Amino acid sequence: MTDAATQPAVRRGRPGYDRDELITVCVETFNRHGYEGTSMGALARELGISKSAIYHHVSSKEEILDIALTHSLSELESVVEEAGSAGLRPVEEFERILGSSIEVLTRSLPYVTLLLRLRGNSDLEVRALQRRRDITLRLAELVRRAQSDGDLRADIDARTVSRLTMGMVNSIVDWYRPERVASVDALRDHMVSLMLDGLRR
Known part of the structure; x- marks a missing residue:
């Protein structure tokens, strides 16, 4: 069972990243895991925010x-x-x-x-x-x-x-x-x- 304390906290509401910062983290994640193998859910976990917070900045993974x-x-x-x-x-x-x-x-x-x-x-x-x-x-x-x-x-x-x-x-x-x-x-x-x-x- 995964220890919840080890998971990144999910920020609710308005994102804690500006657009450039968010894109940079997403790019680094694509490089580690491959673009095709990285879902929006995986990006959200990496960023420590909800998927809806990502959509505050971009419309899709392809736009990133x-x-x-x-x-x-x-x-x-x-x-x-x-x-x-x-x-x-x-x-x-x-x-x-x-x-x-x-x-x-x-x-x-x-x-x-x-x-x-x-x-x-x-x-x-x-x-x-x-x-x-x-x-x-x-x-x-x-x-x-x-x-x-x-x-x-x-x-x-x-x-x-x-x-x-x-x-x-x-x-x-x-x-x-x-x-x-x-x-x-x-x-x-x-x-x-x-x-x-x-x-x-």
Whole structure:
């Protein structure tokens, strides 16, 4: 029999979380147990509030996922847009996107972790996966242009380069812990250097 004293207290009435706090806890719960395997009841227990209190902020579990994915994708897409408007050479734009993406992953780790674990099980997830692919395709185009400029070696397929580099960046969600890294700046610089040193002519 479960000891009632060990269960989180359920807050009645108006929720004790603001919307952003609630979404963050839900995202962390999805990451631990899987989105498909997490019910609204499980979220309520994790939050220590009633399901009706969750519905004060969102209409459904899918809306929580939508908000979370929009959060991470918008940050990553902003990185691409800002680099593209900076008037940089293709190789510099590629480097800027990689470095800024690393900063996004370390800053919004739970949200990007959820994004990277999608399997395309709904229309919402399929759309999110396509937005991810668009970023990778943009990187591939930059690699092709940098190869044409003579700034990157041309003996490696550009799409392979973009997949490998983003795979390395995305691996951050599996091992990054703030307490294990001296600084995000140092991590960013080391990773970008490691990736680009093998690609430069």
